[in-house]
Amino acid sequence: MKLSFKVKRVVQDEPQIIIEKITSYLKKFDYKVVERDEASLVFDENVYSDRTSSRSDYYTRVADGKFEIIVLDQETIVSLVYRVSILREFVFLLIIFIVAVTVDYKALMLSIVFVANFIYKINCLNRVLLDEIVNKNL
Numbered sequence: 001m002k003l004s005f006k007v008k009r010v011v012q013d014e015p016q017i018i019i020e021k022i023t024s025y026l027k028k029f030d031y032k033v034v035e036r037d038e039a040s041l042v043f044d045e046n047v048y049s050d051r052t053s054s055r056s057d058y059y060t061r062v063a064d065g066k067f068e069i070i071v072l073d074q075e076t077i078v079s080l081v082y083r084v085s086i087l088r089e090f091v092f093l094l095i096i097f098i099v100a101v102t103v104d105y106k107a108l109m110l111s112i113v114f115v116a117n118f119i120y121k122i123n124c125l126n127r128v129l130l131d132e133i134v135n136k137n138l
Contacts, residue, residue: 001085001086001087001090002063002083002084002085002086003083003084003086004081004082004083005081005082005083005084005122005125005126006079006080006081006082007079007080007082007125007126007129007130008077008078008079008080008130009077009078009130009131009134010075010076010077010078011076011077011078011134012076013076013134014076015038015039015069015071015076016038018069018076018078018134019036019038019041019067019069021133021134022041022067022133022134023036023041025132025133026041026043029061030045030046031043031044031045031046032044032045032046038069039068039069039070040066040067040068040069041066041067042064042065042066042067043064043065043066043067044063044064045061045062045063045064058121059120059121059124059125060124060125060128060129062082062083062084062125062129063082063083063084063085064082064083065080065081065082065083066080066081066082067079067080068080068081078130078134080129080130082125082129084121084122084125086118089114089115089117089118092111092114093111093114093115096108096110096111096114097111
């Protein structure tokens, strides 16, 4: 179960330089490039890498995505469509709902924590992810 989100930024670099920055970032953080051409790049999480995970991965990693580079007149637009898994939140909310129905409805208050945490995660990704990649120096 995954949700899709889209982020766009206007950048000053040439499309080829942007593709190189994106590729460098994805390799550094152990993502797998699935498809690449001059205007787009599709990536996926490399589940077979030997990368060690950390607690911050929940807030900084995405399941998969696609970068598109759009050149219009004098500006270049980088668009990122990414997907994040909602399985963890779904399972926790389901458990909370079952407890609320069987034990006490006040357990539903706990669901606010999980929803707020997920919203914070999406805000962090939307704010930081694309800027971190396109503003990176090669």
